[in-house]
Amino acid sequence: MNFQLLDTLRQIKPVVLNISNFVTVQDVANGLSALGASPIMSEESAETEDIVQISQAIQLNFGAFTTEQVAHIKKTGQLGNQYQLPVVVDPVAVSSINYRHQIIPQLLQEFHADIIRGNTSEIATLGGFSWQAKGIDSADGKGDRRFIAMQTAQKYHCIIIMSGATDIITNGTAVTQITNGTPLLQVHVGSGDLLSSISAAFAAVSPHNLYQAAQMAALVVAVSGELAAQQQSTLGPGTFTAALLDELANINIQDLQQTAHYQTQEENNAATN
Amino acid sequence: MNFQLLDTLRQIKPVVLNISNFVTVQDVANGLSALGASPIMSEESAETEDIVQISQAIQLNFGAFTTEQVAHIKKTGQLGNQYQLPVVVDPVAVSSINYRHQIIPQLLQEFHADIIRGNTSEIATLGGFSWQAKGIDSADGKGDRRFIAMQTAQKYHCIIIMSGATDIITNGTAVTQITNGTPLLQVHVGSGDLLSSISAAFAAVSPHNLYQAAQMAALVVAVSGELAAQQQSTLGPGTFTAALLDELANINIQDLQQTAHYQTQEENNAATN
Amino acid sequence: MNFQLLDTLRQIKPVVLNISNFVTVQDVANGLSALGASPIMSEESAETEDIVQISQAIQLNFGAFTTEQVAHIKKTGQLGNQYQLPVVVDPVAVSSINYRHQIIPQLLQEFHADIIRGNTSEIATLGGFSWQAKGIDSADGKGDRRFIAMQTAQKYHCIIIMSGATDIITNGTAVTQITNGTPLLQVHVGSGDLLSSISAAFAAVSPHNLYQAAQMAALVVAVSGELAAQQQSTLGPGTFTAALLDELANINIQDLQQTAHYQTQEENNAATN
Numbered sequence: 001m002n003f004q005l006l007d008t009l010r011q012i013k014p015v016v017l018n019i020s021n022f023v024t025v026q027d028v029a030n031g032l033s034a035l036g037a038s039p040i041m042s043e044e045s046a047e048t049e050d051i052v053q054i055s056q057a058i059q060l061n062f063g064a065f066t067t068e069q070v071a072h073i074k075k076t077g078q079l080g081n082q083y084q085l086p087v088v089v090d091p092v093a094v095s096s097i098n099y100r101h102q103i104i105p106q107l108l109q110e111f112h113a114d115i116i117r118g119n120t121s122e123i124a125t126l127g128g129f130s131w132q133a134k135g136i137d138s139a140d141g142k143g144d145r146r147f148i149a150m151q152t153a154q155k156y157h158c159i160i161i162m163s164g165a166t167d168i169i170t171n172g173t174a175v176t177q178i179t180n181g182t183p184l185l186q187v188h189v190g191s192g193d194l195l196s197s198i199s200a201a202f203a204a205v206s207p208h209n210l211y212q213a214a215q216m217a218a219l220v221v222a223v224s225g226e227l228a229a230q231q232q233s234t235l236g237p238g239t240f241t242a243a244l245l246d247e248l249a250n251i252n253i254q255d256l257q258q259t260a261h262y263q264t265q266e267e268n269n270a271a272t273n
Numbered sequence: 274m275n276f277q278l279l280d281t282l283r284q285i286k287p288v289v290l291n292i293s294n295f296v297t298v299q300d301v302a303n304g305l306s307a308l309g310a311s312p313i314m315s316e317e318s319a320e321t322e323d324i325v326q327i328s329q330a331i332q333l334n335f336g337a338f339t340t341e342q343v344a345h346i347k348k349t350g351q352l353g354n355q356y357q358l359p360v361v362v363d364p365v366a367v368s369s370i371n372y373r374h375q376i377i378p379q380l381l382q383e384f385h386a387d388i389i390r391g392n393t394s395e396i397a398t399l400g401g402f403s404w405q406a407k408g409i410d411s412a413d414g415k416g417d418r419r420f421i422a423m424q425t426a427q428k429y430h431c432i433i434i435m436s437g438a439t440d441i442i443t444n445g446t447a448v449t450q451i452t453n454g455t456p457l458l459q460v461h462v463g464s465g466d467l468l469s470s471i472s473a474a475f476a477a478v479s480p481h482n483l484y485q486a487a488q489m490a491a492l493v494v495a496v497s498g499e500l501a502a503q504q505q506s507t508l509g510p511g512t513f514t515a516a517l518l519d520e521l522a523n524i525n526i527q528d529l530q531q532t533a534h535y536q537t538q539e540e541n542n543a544a545t546n
Numbered sequence: 547m548n549f550q551l552l553d554t555l556r557q558i559k560p561v562v563l564n565i566s567n568f569v570t571v572q573d574v575a576n577g578l579s580a581l582g583a584s585p586i587m588s589e590e591s592a593e594t595e596d597i598v599q600i601s602q603a604i605q606l607n608f609g610a611f612t613t614e615q616v617a618h619i620k621k622t623g624q625l626g627n628q629y630q631l632p633v634v635v636d637p638v639a640v641s642s643i644n645y646r647h648q649i650i651p652q653l654l655q656e657f658h659a660d661i662i663r664g665n666t667s668e669i670a671t672l673g674g675f676s677w678q679a680k681g682i683d684s685a686d687g688k689g690d691r692r693f694i695a696m697q698t699a700q701k702y703h704c705i706i707i708m709s710g711a712t713d714i715i716t717n718g719t720a721v722t723q724i725t726n727g728t729p730l731l732q733v734h735v736g737s738g739d740l741l742s743s744i745s746a747a748f749a750a751v752s753p754h755n756l757y758q759a760a761q762m763a764a765l766v767v768a769v770s771g772e773l774a775a776q777q778q779s780t781l782g783p784g785t786f787t788a789a790l791l792d793e794l795a796n797i798n799i800q801d802l803q804q805t806a807h808y809q810t811q812e813e814n815n816a817a818t819n
């Protein structure tokens with residue numbers, strides 16, 4: 001785990017282009033800004049290439065999924081590949097809405113996603129697992145989720161961040177499991193979208209080691225959430241959201257060192273487990 | 274008043290499909306999630322039927338009112354009727370913008386709204402009252418508002434929630450008046466939209482008694498607001514918003530029993546008053 | 547500086563029509579409402595004239611910049627001119643995105659902007675300065691920024707509000723510099739958009755002296771931000787946002803008198819400096 005990336009991010013202040021989810025766009029912009037990155041949001045294809053040229057990473061959130069937005073996502077993803085920027089994808093609701101289940105796997109053939117961030121059922125669906133039958137959502141913390149994440153990473157040749165009470169990050173062979181966090185991250189609607197965008201911000205400052213970028217993104221959000229939830233005994237989801245943004249701004253390497261709970265498995269071990 | 278619906282909602286965690294107001298969508302999603310429901314927002318007609326099939330109730334907010342969105346609202350409302358889901362409508366600005374005054378009554382002929390939630394002037398406009406001439410907005414708490422709400426409920430064969438310092442809920446004959454609340458609910462822009470969505474969430478868990486669902490939705494929002502406003506002497510609209518979300522998550526039946534101020538009139542009495 | 551405008555605004559509660567930035571629309575609506583104005587947002591051209599007729603001022607934010615939105619901005623600006631409403635423009639990213647650099651100066655030929663609010667690089671770009679070469683962003687607080695603001699005001703025959711650690715307000719000859727504020731205003735993504743909308747609200751209640759309106763808008767936001775940042779020692783950008791809305795609701799003329807730090811230069815002096 002390369003904690004130093006946090007300071008690097010704040011020095012570089014990377015510009016992150018977001019095709020954003022209209023439900024959570026304000027929180028995501030403020031979260032990126034709080035952490036120290038520079039968010040740009042756009043809905044106009046005609047300016048996409050201009051914005052890609054001033055960006056260091058791209059986050060494509062599939063919560064915005066009109067026909068025009070799908071075309072915009074495709075164009076932005078392809079430009080991201082062309083300009084060799086890290087591209088992060090958040091396949092919102094691919095597991096629960098049939099329409100997206102049809103479209104999203106096709107879309108992921110049109111450009112390469114470097115990091116895919118989703119919950120267990122979204123990642124399982126992309127990986128081709130019949131997760132609903134097996135009730136994978138309830139298998140939290142067991143071996144199944146890790147296997148599914150690794151297989152999906154291998155299928156898409158990318159880094160997978162599978163969010164949950166335990167976050168699983170994998171490049172298809174090595175695996176990191178992070179157990180920091182708080183249930184309030186699940187109640188706050190924008191937490192997953194925020195993690196996807198923060199993954200892009202870390203990818204911007206670690207473009208040649210996206211696995212480390214994904215590790216740090218998940219850890220920073222999980223630890224920030226955990227510290228935010230500790231601030232008040234009567235905390236609810238409203239004050240938590242404000243406290244989470246505060247923590248994203250104030251968290252430092254020492255906080256991470258003192259609070260982080262995770263385990264990593266190297267490639268050889270992981271491959272045989 | 275069926276307080277038990279609060280616990281039922283949290284057990285069932287109903288999926289509520291929202292055609293949402295772009296101004297307040299984030300707050301509404303977080304409010305539904307804080308209370309214990311599962312919000313889904315979408316702007317793409319092609320996926321509407323898929324989403325309707327996994328939803329338990331629908332909320333159509335007319336704050337989003339482009340030509341495409343009006344078509345989307347119509348389709349979603351009709352699918353809601355077809356799949357026998359409760360449909361809640363929020364006729365934003367029908368009273369103040371001529372264009373909406375023309376379109377919205379037509380739109381309400383295209384599908385059946387089970388619950389309509391608006392402020393006094395919006396409900397009066399739908400009911401065909403020349404409210405501006407009579408200055409109904411200032412008649413708060415007097416008999417006029419109750420009469421208008423009842424007449425509008427009869428006209429549309431639906432439940433009316435007329436928001437204000439006193440909330441009026443009626444099925445056209447029975448009437449409930451709730452006097453809980455705080456002026457900060459009016460300052461916070463998303464309060465009305467949130468109440469509309471929470472009405473859909475309660476309708477999902479009380480589909481055969483929508484009057485009880487509407488009562489509980491209005492009471493839960495009013496009491497949550499009142500309790501949130503009591504937390505700090507220097508509270509303003511920013512900290513209030515966070516405190517309101519906290520209360521929506523933390524409120525329980527005992528809180529409602531201790532704090533609720535309302536009166537109900539049964540059908541026979543109401544019909545003659 | 548006409549502090550009395552704050553009380554006037556709260557008495558009149560002006561209706562401000564916003565073509566808003568989808569990233570920050572919720573914060574802007576809540577900020578206008580907290581201060582005491584009445585926000586209206588719309589994305590449908592067919593209702594624009596109806597809304598203009600019930601509005602007292604218009605704010606056009608170029609953060610929403612799809613082809614349809616540009617057409618909507620143009621129509622709304624022209625209607626604002628026709629109905630003699632103050633029109634405030636926020637030229638988001640005109641300095642950093644080539645596409646907008648091409649479109650925005652043309653758009654500003656199609657209608658008259660009474661007030662333009664931007665950061666240093668945005669205003670410099672509109673004024674035709676090759677600011678990037680000169681690194682104007684780092685010239686904060688020096689004479690250059692004031693000169694650029696005055697030249698741009700003269701070029702567009704409008705009031706300029708150039709935001710920064712020092713806000714510069716000018717009508718092309720007279721200049722006001724405000725040094726209140728807090729760095730947290732820069733971290734909070736919606737601060738600039740909010741200032742633009744609040745400028746429209748003050749313009750609505752001071753239509754014949756837009757320079758005074760712009761002064762007061764910048765002062766109220768800067769002082770509210772400064773007071774919000776003083777409330778807690780551990781304040782971060784999340785709790786700051788809530789505290790800022792609280793201050794916008796609670797700030798009064800006495801607060802402004804006690805906290806305001808600004809200097810004004812009259813026309814004769816300014817013209818020769």
